[in-house]
Amino acid sequence: MSWFTSPADAADRLGATGYLTDAATATTTFLAGALEKPLLIEGPAGVGKTELAKAVARSCGADLVRLQCYEGLDEARALYEWNYKKQLLRIQANQGSDATWDETHDDIFTDEFLLTRPLLTAIRREEPTVLLIDEVDKTDVEVEGLLLEVLSDFQVTIPEMGTVTAVRRPFVVLTSNATRELSEAVKRRCLYLHLDYPDxxxxxxxxxxxxxxxxxxxxxxxxxxxxxxxxxxxxxxxxxxxxxxxxxxxxxxxxxxxxxxxxxxxxxxxxxxxxxxxxxxxxxxxxxxxxxxxxxx
Structure with missing residues (x-):
């Protein structure tokens, strides 16, 4: 999918949704889609960072998947977790059957028991998707490690199931209010845009x-x-x-x-x-x- 055909196309289509851009914003937004690179947007609160991601989704007819970052965010809330209650019920149901533990193990670590969170949801979607990782500077530094595999290879490794690779790469937007400095590893994988209050x-x-x-x-x-x-x-x-x-x-x-x-x-x-x-x-x-x-x- 071609998100935008040119910076002018990006400016026109974003403007049609009510989001007015300058030349730098339109150009960087176009390049994020054309190069399939995540877009890191920094700036003070309330300048339209989050709204730009929403405008991209509206203008391209894509769905928006949002990961709202906060202190204490972990892998279970960002990537995935297993439905342990449902797995336990399946194990109990298999008791007394001829199923071996290996067969039971393989049975309970399947899609049926997987609870996908925003990062994995966006990776697995086949439809056009905008992945918004909002206020990434509010997370702990360790959480940035969870993002690196997604941002570099657009894939997620699930030990029990293997590696899930994106069929269609999402348009990724990370926003930051710059309350702390993000790691160079994350920045290196992104295009950068600074938004300030407009004139x-x-x-x-x-x-x-x-x-x-x-x-x-x-x-x-x-x-x-x-x-x-x-x-x-x-x-x-x-x-x-x-x-x-x-x-x-x-x-x-x-x-x-x-x-x-x-x-x-x-x-x-x-x-x-x-x-x-x-x-x-x-x-x-x-x-x-x-x-x-x-x-x-």
Whole structure:
């Protein structure tokens, strides 16, 4: 399967799903499919790393298989595990029969008892598949070893069954928020793309494309305010998705001017920590309304 015919084709088809790209993103995405190489995307949270994998799946009519990484992730959750309860029941059912242990052993280590997890599921699929390994930097370093066989040879070795090799290689996307440095072995097997927050013009285009009915003047105000917020030392800077949520909020409230009152009333849509809200009010010199507690009856 040819995922994209050219960088321009990648940009057009991703754009048709609502994901707007720059030249570097379109080119690297095209190459990941053309070279059948995993794509490692790094950048701050909320810049569209995960969404790019979803957009590739949508634009190519492929299914998305997602491995959400977290601290403590192990082989049983990433690759496969055996259904031990079902195996035990089969062993008990074979007791008293003429079956030898070798025959029973061969019987219980088959597909019927195998519980596939995302990595093995993606390897075994014959249909077009996008494998998303999300937030790989949240795992332990040891987990990267599990990925090397998949990323280098697109195969998984199951000691009881042998080696399973991909019939159709998936389009692999790894995302990282760069909370720790990934091993050189993993990086060497991947193409690399760094995504950052878009410039104001591109973010305005994204917001307008995702929020029909939003006035361009309001979109410009919103994007300018989001850019100012990102310049502050916040616990969590607003993501692109939160910019879109803010725009939808303004539509719902029928706000056509993002003045101080409008910002104060809706700041919780984009800043989710009270300390961030207080810093924004102070640093941006927003005028806050006086709030009084309701009188007790």
């Amino acid at each position: 104001s013009e591109r973010e305005r285009e994204i917001v307008l494309s995702q929020v029909p009915g939003l006035q361009e003047a309001v979109a410009a105000q919103l994007v300018d305010m989001v850019a100012r917020l990102r310049e502050l030392e916040l616990k969590k800077a607003p993501s692109i998705a939160e910019s879109i949520d803010w725009a939808r909020t303004l539509i719902a409230l029928e706000i056509d001017d993002l003045d101080d009152d409008a910002v104060n009333a809706t700041l919780g849509v984009v800043l989710k920590h009270v300390s961030d809200q207080e810093r924004a009010v102070k640093e941006l010199r927003l005028t806050r309304p006086v709030r009084t507690a309701g009188a007790a009856r």
